[in-house]
Amino acid sequence: MSNLAPLPVAVPLGAAAAVLFVQFIVPRAVVRSIAAAAVLAEVSFSAALVHQAATGTIVYWFGGWAPRAGAALGISFAVDRLGAAGALLAGVITAAALATTRELREASGIVYSLVLVLLAAMAGFCLTGDLFNLFVFFELIAVCGFVLAAYHTESLTALRSALSFAITNSIGAFLVLIAIALLYGRTGTLNLAEIGRKLAAHPGPDRLVTVALALLVVGFLVKAAVVPFHFWLIDTVTGAPVVLVVILGGVLDSLGVYGIVRVYWTVFASASAGQHAVGAVLVALGAASALGAGALSLVFSHPRRRLGFVMVAHTGIVLIGAGCLSATGIAGSALYAAGDGTVKAALFIGLALLGFDEPADALRRIPGQVRRRAGVALLAAGGIATAGLPLFATGLGKAVIEDAASHAGYPWAAVCIVVAAVLTGAAVLEIALAARGSGNGPGDVCDHPWWLGAVGVALLAISAVVATAGRWASRAAAVFVSTAAYQQRVLGGPRVAPAVAPHVGLSAGGAVLDLIAVAGAAVLASGRARAAGPFMPATVSAAVRRAAGRAHDGSIGDSATWAAIGTAAITVVLAVSTR
Amino acid sequence: MTVRTRRAVFLLAAAVLAAVLAWAFGGLPHFGASRPSSGLTLNQLAVPQRHITDVVTAVNFDYRGFDTLGEEFIFFAAVLGTALILRPKLAERPGHVADYATGRAVPPTSDAVRVIGLGLTPPTVVFGLYVIAHGHLTPGGGFQGGVVVATAVLLIYLAGEFEDLHGLYTEVALERAEAIGAAGYVGVGLLGLAAGGVFLQNVLPLGQTGSVFSAGVVPLINLSVGLEITAGLVLLLTNFLHQVIVLRPGARSAPTALPPRV
Amino acid sequence: MSFLPYAVAIWLFVVGLYGIVTSRNLLHQIISLSVLQASTYVLLLAIGFRRGAAAPVFADIPANRAAVDPIVQALSLTDVVVGATVTALLLAIAVQLHKRTGSLDPEALRRWPEGRETEDGARGLSDGRATHGWRPPTG
Numbered sequence: 001m002s003n004l005a006p007l008p009v010a011v012p013l014g015a016a017a018a019v020l021f022v023q024f025i026v027p028r029a030v031v032r033s034i035a036a037a038a039v040l041a042e043v044s045f046s047a048a049l050v051h052q053a054a055t056g057t058i059v060y061w062f063g064g065w066a067p068r069a070g071a072a073l074g075i076s077f078a079v080d081r082l083g084a085a086g087a088l089l090a091g092v093i094t095a096a097a098l099a100t101t102r103e104l105r106e107a108s109g110i111v112y113s114l115v116l117v118l119l120a121a122m123a124g125f126c127l128t129g130d131l132f133n134l135f136v137f138f139e140l141i142a143v144c145g146f147v148l149a150a151y152h153t154e155s156l157t158a159l160r161s162a163l164s165f166a167i168t169n170s171i172g173a174f175l176v177l178i179a180i181a182l183l184y185g186r187t188g189t190l191n192l193a194e195i196g197r198k199l200a201a202h203p204g205p206d207r208l209v210t211v212a213l214a215l216l217v218v219g220f221l222v223k224a225a226v227v228p229f230h231f232w233l234i235d236t237v238t239g240a241p242v243v244l245v246v247i248l249g250g251v252l253d254s255l256g257v258y259g260i261v262r263v264y265w266t267v268f269a270s271a272s273a274g275q276h277a278v279g280a281v282l283v284a285l286g287a288a289s290a291l292g293a294g295a296l297s298l299v300f301s302h303p304r305r306r307l308g309f310v311m312v313a314h315t316g317i318v319l320i321g322a323g324c325l326s327a328t329g330i331a332g333s334a335l336y337a338a339g340d341g342t343v344k345a346a347l348f349i350g351l352a353l354l355g356f357d358e359p360a361d362a363l364r365r366i367p368g369q370v371r372r373r374a375g376v377a378l379l380a381a382g383g384i385a386t387a388g389l390p391l392f393a394t395g396l397g398k399a400v401i402e403d404a405a406s407h408a409g410y411p412w413a414a415v416c417i418v419v420a421a422v423l424t425g426a427a428v429l430e431i432a433l434a435a436r437g438s439g440n441g442p443g444d445v446c447d448h449p450w451w452l453g454a455v456g457v458a459l460l461a462i463s464a465v466v467a468t469a470g471r472w473a474s475r476a477a478a479v480f481v482s483t484a485a486y487q488q489r490v491l492g493g494p495r496v497a498p499a500v501a502p503h504v505g506l507s508a509g510g511a512v513l514d515l516i517a518v519a520g521a522a523v524l525a526s527g528r529a530r531a532a533g534p535f536m537p538a539t540v541s542a543a544v545r546r547a548a549g550r551a552h553d554g555s556i557g558d559s560a561t562w563a564a565i566g567t568a569a570i571t572v573v574l575a576v577s578t579r
Numbered sequence: 580m581t582v583r584t585r586r587a588v589f590l591l592a593a594a595v596l597a598a599v600l601a602w603a604f605g606g607l608p609h610f611g612a613s614r615p616s617s618g619l620t621l622n623q624l625a626v627p628q629r630h631i632t633d634v635v636t637a638v639n640f641d642y643r644g645f646d647t648l649g650e651e652f653i654f655f656a657a658v659l660g661t662a663l664i665l666r667p668k669l670a671e672r673p674g675h676v677a678d679y680a681t682g683r684a685v686p687p688t689s690d691a692v693r694v695i696g697l698g699l700t701p702p703t704v705v706f707g708l709y710v711i712a713h714g715h716l717t718p719g720g721g722f723q724g725g726v727v728v729a730t731a732v733l734l735i736y737l738a739g740e741f742e743d744l745h746g747l748y749t750e751v752a753l754e755r756a757e758a759i760g761a762a763g764y765v766g767v768g769l770l771g772l773a774a775g776g777v778f779l780q781n782v783l784p785l786g787q788t789g790s791v792f793s794a795g796v797v798p799l800i801n802l803s804v805g806l807e808i809t810a811g812l813v814l815l816l817t818n819f820l821h822q823v824i825v826l827r828p829g830a831r832s833a834p835t836a837l838p839p840r841v
Numbered sequence: 842m843s844f845l846p847y848a849v850a851i852w853l854f855v856v857g858l859y860g861i862v863t864s865r866n867l868l869h870q871i872i873s874l875s876v877l878q879a880s881t882y883v884l885l886l887a888i889g890f891r892r893g894a895a896a897p898v899f900a901d902i903p904a905n906r907a908a909v910d911p912i913v914q915a916l917s918l919t920d921v922v923v924g925a926t927v928t929a930l931l932l933a934i935a936v937q938l939h940k941r942t943g944s945l946d947p948e949a950l951r952r953w954p955e956g957r958e959t960e961d962g963a964r965g966l967s968d969g970r971a972t973h974g975w976r977p978p979t980g
Contacts, residue, residue, distance in 0.1 A: 006645075006778040010765055013652055017762035020659070021755050062645040063771070064780040071617060073624075075645045107666055110659045117656050124649065132916060136649035139923050143653050147660030147930065153668060153937050160950055163934050167861060170874055170927055177881045177920065178600075178854075184913065185607045185888040188616030208606030211599060555951040556870065557582070560861045561589045568595040575599055582863060582948065589862045593855045600851045610843040611892035618889065618910035622897055625911075626904045634897040634908070638915040650919045657926030664933040717900050722922060789900065815929055822936055 004052065005060035005077045007045045008087050008123040012038050016116035023109025035112040036098055042119060043091035049084035049127075057479065057489045059129070067491055072191035078129030078490050081476035082334055086126030086251075086258055089338050092462065093250030094119045096345050099455045100242040100352055103448060104151070111148065115243060118144035125255055129266075129490060131180055132190045134259065138176065138223065141252065142169040148244040149236045160554045161235035168232045168559050172222030175567065179215035182208055183267070192266040193490035196483060200270035205578045213268050213278060214571040217260055221566075224256025226289040226319055228566045230312045231559040234552050237308035242352045249307065249344035253315045254337035261322050261330060261480070269483045275325060277577035279408065281570055282323030287416040289316025294423035298528075299548050303351055303431045307344070310386065310424040314340050317417055321401035324408040328502045331477035332400030335470065335504075339393020339463045343385040346459040347428060350378030352448055353456075354435050372435070374453030379432035381460055387425025387521035388514045390506055393466035398517075399510025400470075418517050425521025430528060474504035630785045631715045631794040639720065640800045644779045648764050651804055655761050658811040662754075665818045671826045688739065696738025703731040711805035715794040721801040725808025732813045741824050744817065753814040760807025767796050767803065846887035853880035867935045867945040871928060878924040882917050889913030 015038030019031055052058055058079040061067075065074025094115060104111055121140035128134055146169070150162035184190060186208055187198040199209060218229075225233035233253070237245055264278065290313045297309035318340075321333030353375030385392040390399075398421060402414035478501040479485070485496045506514075551558075608614055618638075625637040639647045667673075711724030736744055771780035786793035853876055860873025889910030895902055897911040939945055 003772060003777075006768070006772075010768060010778065013648070014762055014765040014769075016652075016655075017758040017765065021758040021762070023754075024751055060777070062777060062779050063641060064777045065642055071620065073617060073621065074642050107663050110663050114656055114659060114663075117652055120652070121649070130646075132643075132919075133646055133649070136646050136653070136919065140649055140653050140656065143656045143660065143923075143926065143930070147656060147663060150660075150664050150934055150937075153664060153666070154941075156938075156941060156950070159934050159938050159941070163867075163931065163938075163947075166927060166931055166934075167870070167874055171858070171861075171877065173923075174854075174878055174881050178850075178884060180916075181881065181884045181888055181913070182603065182607065184616070184916075188614070188618070190617075190912070206606065208603050211603030553951045556947050557585055557862045557864065558951075560858065561585050561592070564589055564592040564596065564858055564862070568592040568599070571599045572595060575602070582865075586863050589859065593858060597851050597855050600854070601848070604844070604847040604851070607847065607888065610846055610887055611890050613891050613907075616910055616912070618912035619891075619908075621911060622908045623905075626899055632898060632900040634899070634911040635914045635918070638911050639918060643912075643915060646915075646919060650922050653923055654926050657930050660930050661933045664930070664937060718896070718898055722918065819933070819936070822933075 004045055004048055005058055005079055005127065006062070008042045008049070008091070008127065009120045011041050011045070012116040012120035012123070014038075016113045016120070019109060019113045019116065023113075028108060031109055031112055032098070032101070035116055036095070038116055039091060039095045039098060039119060042123060043088060043095060046084055046088035046091050046123065049079055050081060050088055053079050053081045053084045057486065059490050067191075067194075072130075072189060072194050072491065075133050076129040076191060076490060077127045078193070078486065079127050080479050080486070081472075082258075082330075082480050083126045083262075085334070085338070085476065086255070087123040089254075089341060090119060090122035090126065090251045093247055093341060093345050094122075096250070096349070096455050096459055097243045097246040099452055100246060100349065100448065103352075104241060104243070111151070111241075111243065114144050114148055115247075118148075118247065122251060122255060126258065129192050130190055131183065131192055131195065131263070131267075134192075134263070135173065135176055135180060138219075138259070139173055141255070142166070142173065142223070145169075145236075145244065145248070145252070149240040151241045151244075152239060155239055157235060157554070158239035161232070161239045164232045164554055164556050164559055165236050167556050168222060168229065168563060171560060171563055172219040172229070175215045175222075176219035179212040179219065182212040182215075186212075191490070192263070193487040196267045196270060197487050197491065199267065203270075207575065209268070210574050210578045211571055213264070214574040215567075216263050217278065217281070217574075218567045218570055220256045220259035220263075221285070221319075221570075222256070222563060223259065224253050224315050224319065225312055226256075226285055226316050227292050227312065228562040230289070230293065231552060231554070231562065233312060234305060234308040235554045237311065238302065238304045242348060245304070246345045246348045249311050249348055250341040253311060254318060254341055257315065257318050257322050257333065257337070261333075264325075265481050265483055266486055269481070277574050279323045279325040280410075281573055283320050283405070283408075283410050283413055284323075286316040286319030286321075286323055287413055289313060289319065290416050290420035291316075291423075294420040294427075296548055296552075297424055297427035298430075299545055303354075306427050306431065307347055307351070310347075310427055311344060313420050313424050314344070314386075317398065317401060317420060320405060320410075320413050320417065321397075324401070324404040324410070326404055326408055326502070327474065327477040327481045327499060328400060328407065328504060329404035330480050331470075331473040331502070331504045332397050332402075332404050334397075334477065335393050335466060335473050336397025336401060338466045339395075339397050340386075342459040342463040342466070343382050343392065343394060346378055346456040346463075347382040347386070349452060349456040349459070350375045350382060351431075353378065353453060371448065371450070371453065374456070376432055376435050378453065378456040378460075379428060379435065382456075383425055383428035383432055383521065383525070384518055385460060385463060386421070386428045387518040388421045389518050390511050390514045391467065392460070392463040393469075394463065395511075395514040396467045396470060396506050399506050399514060400473075400504050402510060402513065403507065414513070418513050418520075421514075421517035422520035422524060425517065426524035426528070429521060429525035433525060470504045470506070471501075474501045477504075478502065626788060629781065629794050629797075630788040631797060632789060633715055633717055633719070635718070636714045636720045636797065636801070637794070640715075640797045641781055641794070644768075644800070647800075647804075648768065648779070651761060651764055651807060654808065654811055655757065658757065658815050661815055661818050662750075665822045667826055673825050693738045696734050700731045700734050700738075703734060704728055707731065707809075708805075711801055712791060712798065714801040715797045716789065716791070721804025722808055724801075725805040726812060728805070728809045729812035729816070733816055736816070736820065741820055748813065750814065750817060753810045753817070756810035757807050757814065760803050760805075760810060763803030763806070764800060767800050770796070846883060846890075850880045850884040850887065853877065853883060865946055865948060867938065867947055868932075870947060871931045871935065874931070875924060875928055878920065881920055885913045885917050885920070
């Protein structure tokens, strides 16, 4: 057993406590260094785990409680390549987010502590092999998230968004808990591999298992913030400090999809409980998010809000890849999530450089020339990456997901992805175009350090590097979907051969679609910028804007109602289609 | 959506959801039916394996101790969160400390309340410490006992005034105590690693079943968690009370009127 | 009657959700979330129950006596802690909201005009004037 496995979680947690202890004894720079050191430690441990997991899934039993006779007594971490890569991505994004914290003047020690706890929770979420442990880390992520969202207590948007975030996420969490209770009642265990084995022993349509799957999917979809569970994300992205927004955009909503696929492939895949139906539901929701949020991203004009819709749309694309229920789909989603997450983080850093790091009613700082140019450049490059230029992992990921979708029987999904890429790319490019011509501020009044732009560029570079990881992703995905091999690794038993790695790469067709998307985005953006008014006819556009604005006005009751509708619909669809 | 539309739509969705849940719950084993589960296995294993008589504590701090570490940090994050959210704003100043109620005069605390409140405080503290220390023997543990000890502090406030608490502790000391409690749990986990075992492995001698010094590291973890919960809860209470009783708005942060509803 | 605990769990869930959806007071909404959470306790503990069994504490009963499932009790403990802390956070936010606006009505919150955020953008970015969202430098 590798003793590295608990460290990506334990080290940031210990550092969080340490930061809280010393925050008034030592100067702020020391506190920041402790936090940075802890994050870098987590990144190195995760990278080491990625390397170690190449030889086989690492299984780590906490407290030394190895399973007896195939029955798990304790909690295990089951670290495969994708899980370790998830922890690594979380660390990298958090490191970038830490660079933006210099502008926070109040209670900064608490913020650093919370960011470290958030990082530990994200790492634990990716590495764990126990269902309730997954829930605990899910809740820990949520709590840190809505505390940080409410940082700007002067801003009504921030407070309201934190409320919405908390209540909606809690509803999702309790749905997950009900599903955990159901599965425990049926199988008597909480270990993912063991639940999978016990369910597979009695295959066939089973109402309890079907509804448990539906509730788990809904709970994680709430965290992933896809339509119709996305309302909390829009408000939160508008009102939260840059630190949280970078982490949200970079990694948090991908974690929701990760939760779904992890639980599906370890527990439900071999139990044949409505497989095709689940995939279809995920693809349908993903496509709806991609198109709907993509269109809405062109309607709203506040840049942070726009990027919120771009986030929802892109999580929809990741969801389409997950819904293909194949190794190719997983590989594509992983590539896209990593590549897009880094691009999103760079976009938010670009916005911060332009001065959008506080809610609009408290905007005070006018950035200087250098930062402004850096911000615009980041947004422009990020916009192209958003549309899916093949240079970045977004392009490769998109192409692979489109490939997986057509193989899985959803060719129309590929069209949705391309349209969504055009819409979201245009939305981002518009911000860049609009910001380019803004007035010159007198002198440098920005709190962000001058090297923040370099952090953004580094993130884009990482996205480009991930684009070369196609073969790695396909091997990691093959391991991810091998349910029997996972169970054997965790619980013992006869050896199982791992699945064959699918061919994953940028096909000519995929590259062409990517370039079409980029060109389309550029044309759309410049067309709208040149026109004196909005692209659509005036009356339609005003009505659409009003309706969209009213739908997304941050009401918690509305958000909860949509969540209830979504839950009921998904559960019924799955229940009916597994008769 | 208007509230009326929302209610109608929601009732429909809720009816469907309730029906589906009832249908699914029908697949659960009958209420009270005896069937095996890993929990029942632990009932038989906990006493011989760990010399511990409270199996729930054994599950919480030994078999599934890593979950409880996460739970402790949820509490940690939430307490820090309230400190962050309720922090004094720039325009707020500490004002005259007084309990107040809207629209009526607050009666002064009667002597009966004072005597009983202060008389109950030491037994509450002792009881809380007892619950923490005996968590592995009888129902209890760090979480439960920590709450009881924090209640003792609340009793002091209820029996007297908020200012009476000022001499007892400072917020910074509470934060440090909480940090020690949280770090203690991680430390015990790393202790397992350092002793050549696994994270959170029970590496201390197990002692005799039924004595206070049994079950290895579990009493240590209980103490650590108890410290964190006590400090955290008192910090939570102090933040809320400080917010309402002490802070007064400055000129700039008077509440702005809501616009007329359309 | 053996379905009763499960039925209670479902009822609590739906009622709590109803409270959140139709509430006109933030405190009521937050308590409704607690009610919703109570349904998970009931469900968990009902699943762990065994007829004729004692509590899983062997301090004063023989160690081979049948006892109920301790794992769901530990899960409920975690659930309680999580729920209490989330409630505390929500109440803190409600306190700040009340101080800021003098109201606890979630319906009033949603129509709060705030700069250019809640409006959907009467002047889009595409009109060429890019000062949208920025105040002109003063002095």
